[in-house]
Amino acid sequence: MSEQSIVDPDIGLQLIPTEASDYATQVDHLYFGLLGLSALLVAILVGLIVVFGFRYRRSRKGPRKPRFSDRVGHRIEIGFAAGLTLLFLGLFYWGGHLYMHLYDDQQSDITVNIVGKQWMWKVQHPDGTREINTLHVPVGESVKLRLTSQDVIHSFSIPALRLKRDAVPGLYTTAHFVATKTGEYRLFCAEYCGNEHSKMRGRIVVLSQADYQEWLTRHGEGPSPAVAGRQLFQSHGCTGCHQDSAQTPAPALDGLYGRTVPLDNGSTIVADEAYIRDSILQPQKHVVAGFQPIMPSFSGQLSESEIFELIAYIKSLQPGEWNQDRASGAPQ
Amino acid sequence: MTVASHPENHHREHDYPEHYLSSNWTLRGWLLTVDHKRIAWLYTVSITGFFFLGGIAALLIRLELITAPGDLLSAKVYNEMFSLHGIVMVWFFLIPSIPATLGNFLMPMMVGAKDMAFPKLNLLSWYIYTVGGIFTLAAVLAGGVDTGWTFYTPYSSLFSNTSVIAAATGVFVVGFSSILTGLNFMVTTHTMRAPGLTWKRLPLFVWANYATGLIMVLATPVLSVTLLLMGLERGLGIGIFDPALGGDPLLFQHLFWFYSHPAVYIMILPAMGVVSEIIACFSRNPVFGYKGMVLSIAAIALFGFVVWGHHMFVSGQSLYSGILFSFFTFLVAVPSAVKTLNWTATMFRGRIWFSAPMIYALSFLGLFTIGGLTGVFLASLALDVHLHDTYFVTAHFHYIMVGGAVTAYLGGLHFWWPKMTGRMYSELWSKVAALALFIGFNLTFYPQFLLGYSGMPRRYHAYPEAFEFLHVLSSLGAGVLAIGYLLPLAYLAWSLWKGPRAPANPWDAYGLEWRANSPPIEHNFTETPRVTGGPYAYD
Numbered sequence: 001m002s003e004q005s006i007v008d009p010d011i012g013l014q015l016i017p018t019e020a021s022d023y024a025t026q027v028d029h030l031y032f033g034l035l036g037l038s039a040l041l042v043a044i045l046v047g048l049i050v051v052f053g054f055r056y057r058r059s060r061k062g063p064r065k066p067r068f069s070d071r072v073g074h075r076i077e078i079g080f081a082a083g084l085t086l087l088f089l090g091l092f093y094w095g096g097h098l099y100m101h102l103y104d105d106q107q108s109d110i111t112v113n114i115v116g117k118q119w120m121w122k123v124q125h126p127d128g129t130r131e132i133n134t135l136h137v138p139v140g141e142s143v144k145l146r147l148t149s150q151d152v153i154h155s156f157s158i159p160a161l162r163l164k165r166d167a168v169p170g171l172y173t174t175a176h177f178v179a180t181k182t183g184e185y186r187l188f189c190a191e192y193c194g195n196e197h198s199k200m201r202g203r204i205v206v207l208s209q210a211d212y213q214e215w216l217t218r219h220g221e222g223p224s225p226a227v228a229g230r231q232l233f234q235s236h237g238c239t240g241c242h243q244d245s246a247q248t249p250a251p252a253l254d255g256l257y258g259r260t261v262p263l264d265n266g267s268t269i270v271a272d273e274a275y276i277r278d279s280i281l282q283p284q285k286h287v288v289a290g291f292q293p294i295m296p297s298f299s300g301q302l303s304e305s306e307i308f309e310l311i312a313y314i315k316s317l318q319p320g321e322w323n324q325d326r327a328s329g330a331p332q
Numbered sequence: 333m334t335v336a337s338h339p340e341n342h343h344r345e346h347d348y349p350e351h352y353l354s355s356n357w358t359l360r361g362w363l364l365t366v367d368h369k370r371i372a373w374l375y376t377v378s379i380t381g382f383f384f385l386g387g388i389a390a391l392l393i394r395l396e397l398i399t400a401p402g403d404l405l406s407a408k409v410y411n412e413m414f415s416l417h418g419i420v421m422v423w424f425f426l427i428p429s430i431p432a433t434l435g436n437f438l439m440p441m442m443v444g445a446k447d448m449a450f451p452k453l454n455l456l457s458w459y460i461y462t463v464g465g466i467f468t469l470a471a472v473l474a475g476g477v478d479t480g481w482t483f484y485t486p487y488s489s490l491f492s493n494t495s496v497i498a499a500a501t502g503v504f505v506v507g508f509s510s511i512l513t514g515l516n517f518m519v520t521t522h523t524m525r526a527p528g529l530t531w532k533r534l535p536l537f538v539w540a541n542y543a544t545g546l547i548m549v550l551a552t553p554v555l556s557v558t559l560l561l562m563g564l565e566r567g568l569g570i571g572i573f574d575p576a577l578g579g580d581p582l583l584f585q586h587l588f589w590f591y592s593h594p595a596v597y598i599m600i601l602p603a604m605g606v607v608s609e610i611i612a613c614f615s616r617n618p619v620f621g622y623k624g625m626v627l628s629i630a631a632i633a634l635f636g637f638v639v640w641g642h643h644m645f646v647s648g649q650s651l652y653s654g655i656l657f658s659f660f661t662f663l664v665a666v667p668s669a670v671k672t673l674n675w676t677a678t679m680f681r682g683r684i685w686f687s688a689p690m691i692y693a694l695s696f697l698g699l700f701t702i703g704g705l706t707g708v709f710l711a712s713l714a715l716d717v718h719l720h721d722t723y724f725v726t727a728h729f730h731y732i733m734v735g736g737a738v739t740a741y742l743g744g745l746h747f748w749w750p751k752m753t754g755r756m757y758s759e760l761w762s763k764v765a766a767l768a769l770f771i772g773f774n775l776t777f778y779p780q781f782l783l784g785y786s787g788m789p790r791r792y793h794a795y796p797e798a799f800e801f802l803h804v805l806s807s808l809g810a811g812v813l814a815i816g817y818l819l820p821l822a823y824l825a826w827s828l829w830k831g832p833r834a835p836a837n838p839w840d841a842y843g844l845e846w847r848a849n850s851p852p853i854e855h856n857f858t859e860t861p862r863v864t865g866g867p868y869a870y871d
Contacts, residue, residue: 008796011798012798013786013798013799013801013802014786014787014798015782015785015786016785016786017785017786017787026714027714027715027717027718030712030714030715031709031715031785034705034708034709034712034715037705038702038705038706038708038709041701041705042698042701042702042705045672045676045697045698045701046698048676048679049676049679049694049697049698052676052679052680052682052684053679053684053686053694056615056679056680056681056682056683056684057683057684057685057686058616058683058684058685064681064682064683064871065681066681067617067620067680067681068620068677068680073620073621073677074621074624076673076677077621077624077670077673077674080669080670080673081666081667081669081670084665084666084669084670085663085666088662088663088665088666088708089662091662091708091711091712092658092659092662092711092712094712094714095658095711095712095713095714095715095716096654096655096658096659096712096713096714097714098713098714099645099651099654099655099658099713099714099717100651100655102714102717103651104651118491151486151490151491152486152487152490152491153484153486153487153581153647155646155720155721157721157787157789159718159786159787162714162717162718163717163718164646164717164718164720164721165646165648165717166646166647166648168581168582168647168648169486169575169576169581170575170576170580170581171575171581171582171648173648186787186796188787188789189789190720190721190722190789190790191484191721192411192480192484192487192790192791193487194411194478194487194491194492195407195408195411195478196407197407197411197791197792197793198402198407198789198791198792198793198794198795199407199794201796281576282578285578299576300576
């Protein structure tokens, strides 16, 4: 990668990065809470060491009063441990609660697909708009990031949103956020990913909703992922088995997403994104009950972005859509 | 030995009583020794070499990071430097440091034994360590390796063009040395204790190394298997970790951290043992809450096995795994905090003597507390998401592993140096060095907490200019820290030739090792000691 690919926003040193979401503010509250607690504990510890070190220094003559009895000692220890455990349980709940909220799978206004690659972030918006090392999002709308990688593990990190999520090859990870403050913020790759790891940087641009729409129309030239996926579905010959005739050798895919699928080993599986992905790349892994394991693997023939598009297409299919298409004679 | 019994010889300046260093001073006498004290020296010399090698890599890293654009080293060399630094420091310095040097020297003496339970196995451990070390070193110097010390797949198995298998083979080999040392410690503690030395009378240093031995024996095989699988994956493409072949890229992280998180306790438990001995001695007080200290050691060793997933909070493991691992991580912090309370309380109403070992021990207390508290930040799930893989993490684990383990190692070395060598060192210079270490350490790593919260990722060879100021502070600190590490090398070496002769018990300390001569005779004691009381009978 050349130096030019780095598009760091020039925002100076911020010991507390801009809070560009409510979530960021909540995380900072936890941070300040822990910071205060730590300062208190360190002050007590250092204070005790200094006081003891001075009062009980060797050169100071005179007898020392007896220490605690074992009984008092035990009480101090047990009280300290119990108090600390309670305090930690509270902190555990505080941090865990926020975490569940961040990574929880919930509805979002916009889903952005992100593929990490040595050494760039490839971003695709719902309408098909693509960008590299930059992520434009509108303010005030919930944005879901769906991440994967086409080579090694990367990690998508936006300090201003206090958000980070690994992009793992073969796995879809998600995170979501609602940006509340327009502006430009830093974007890093946080997981070591090879030689140019430190140049896998970029920016996130939070725009007003009007500016975002304008930006999309200015840049939005590509087809949406679902439309692109449909083209891929046809060009790779998937229709031949999955869609064409009444005696298809393969299951129909309309209305598949989210359904429970019976498998030929007697178990069932929920058709989620991971299942669809596996079925494309490792078709023998989950064979649907009543069908022969004859589908070839498309591993190596499709890029991660193309797999995203195929999944988007299959997700977009409503139950019965293909039958209606056939009945009405609509072109496939 | 008979010489030692003639009292007139003690007072003659150049007439040494016979001891483990004086007899058979030949290459063969050293390389084929089965005396645990000589083996401790073999380790001390080897790990010191590795420490300064890893230190040079660290200084190159800090030099590079003084400026933002990454203009001193190429990206490739920088990546190889932080990998070299991590691999050498973790596996060839920190893991063997206290157990293999001080532990080897002191464990048999503290239990009143003539040697380890398996003296020849002990020597074999050192040879295995050396073979592994030379192997990794050759790999790292010949081809370099750029995976970091964590060897994460699929980068290490499919993408890195460096000598990954060779470097990992050395780490694989050195693991066996660790397992054998751990086994030896456990069996020695069980079978070699002097009459009257019950489990409730064991010094905390013995307890700590015993627990460390347990972790070494139970966890290290998992690392060996993990590295073997990674090598097979890279060499033969067996598809354990490669998703294209149906493998799981996160499986490596689970297996790796199943060892490497407990490995942190391999580093810190012996350090806690050292600090317990020093604080008791220089406060002239028994350790406060001996039973609580032993229970804490056991709790840390046990809970240490169920927290590995906190390295994977942002990885894509399930949310509920994240919750569970966070919970256990908070729990493991409790016994560590209890120990800190007890060390501080040990000073209460004592007669505190600020010798160099005590300054090191108090530095440990401060640095370990900051390391531990920032560990609580990282255990808090939502905060970890923001801090994960940033300089905050770098600072945190350096506070524990360097501020904790290395400071305690130096403290222990100063405490037992008179016993090991029969010589005293300069009191003034040793205090200067201990202070330089404390100041240099904080100046190096405290700014890194600030860098981390502001978002600076780790393992970056070039970075946004805004972070430059804090990096400059950190690099300045590294310079001071280097002085703190080089000074002891100088005055301790000086003491070997010119230092005043040490009496058997210069600190007036309790513990069986202080009943032996300084330096001890070949089999430690002229007659087997009998133990009649607790380990810290001060005042």
